[in-house]
Amino acid sequence: MVLVKPVMLMMMDGQHSRCKVVVVGDTQCGKTALLHVFAKDNYPENYVPTVFENYTASFEIDKHRIELNMWDTSGSSYYDNVRPLAYPDCDAVLICFDISRPETLDSITKKGSLRARELGAVAYVECSSRMCVNSVRDVFHITTLVSVRREPAPSLKRSTSRRTLKRISNQPLLPVTSQATPLEATPTLREDRAKSCTIM
Numbered sequence: 001m002v003l004v005k006p007v008m009l010m011m012m013d014g015q016h017s018r019c020k021v022v023v024v025g026d027t028q029c030g031k032t033a034l035l036h037v038f039a040k041d042n043y044p045e046n047y048v049p050t051v052f053e054n055y056t057a058s059f060e061i062d063k064h065r066i067e068l069n070m071w072d073t074s075g076s077s078y079y080d081n082v083r084p085l086a087y088p089d090c091d092a093v094l095i096c097f098d099i100s101r102p103e104t105l106d107s108i109t110k111k112g113s114l115r116a117r118e119l120g121a122v123a124y125v126e127c128s129s130r131m132c133v134n135s136v137r138d139v140f141h142i143t144t145l146v147s148v149r150r151e152p153a154p155s156l157k158r159s160t161s162r163r164t165l166k167r168i169s170n171q172p173l174l175p176v177t178s179q180a181t182p183l184e185a186t187p188t189l190r191e192d193r194a195k196s197c198t199i200m
């Protein structure tokens with residue numbers, strides 16, 4: 001699962017924008033799988049611990065070409081001191097946890113009762129890297145949009161990623177609206193949900 005916290009506007013260069021997204025969260029909560037599915041169209045069945053890894057992807061929103069630079073970090077406490085090296089110049093931070101393991105949220109918030117709003121996040125989204133590639137695409141599309149627009153994500157239920165993205169993309173670049181659950185409607189943890197969902 002992921003929480004998103006936009007830090008600054010993306011660099012806009014005419015019709016071309018760049019966005020740096022840092023993905024953090026407890027070890028084995030699904031960060032690498034999320035990035036693999038989005039950037040490589042491939043779900044990694046085997047777990048390989050991450051130290052640092054970079055991914056890039058390019059897509060279009062509102063006729064703007066977006067270059068997304070995604071930084072995968074290690075969730076291991078062993079790397080607590082080096083993880084912050086990824087933060088400078090980032091536009092958004094995705095804070096991930098595994099919805100089937102509430103302790104992975106606890107380790108983010110330090111207190112399990114904290115939710116996205118308390119963390120200063122702007123949106124909440126659930127996804128499954130294993131089961132639904134469209135939900136993964138939504139995560140990064142919404143991340144990009146909230147980074148650009150700097151407003152809380154709206155409440156839209158996703159039917160298909162493309163349709164939702166079109167609805168999102170048809171809206172003016174500022175302010176942000178997106179398919180993510182608004183924070184006031186952020187659900188409590190549901191252990192029966194699929195593993196590796198995403199909060200933004």
Ligand SMILES: Nc1nc2c(ncn2[C@@H]2O[C@H](COP(=O)(O)OP(=O)(O)OP(=O)(O)O)[C@@H](O)[C@H]2O)c(=O)[nH]1
Nearest residue numbers: 027028029030031032033047050074075129130196
């Ligand atoms: N069922 C299910 N398993 C998942 C999903 N995403 C990841 N996993 C599994 O969870 C395990 C850990 O996934 P990773 O993506 O490597 O976890 P990580 O957060 O990058 O882990 P670190 O590198 O230790 O920080 C792997 O065995 C994945 O196959 C998912 O959406 N559903």
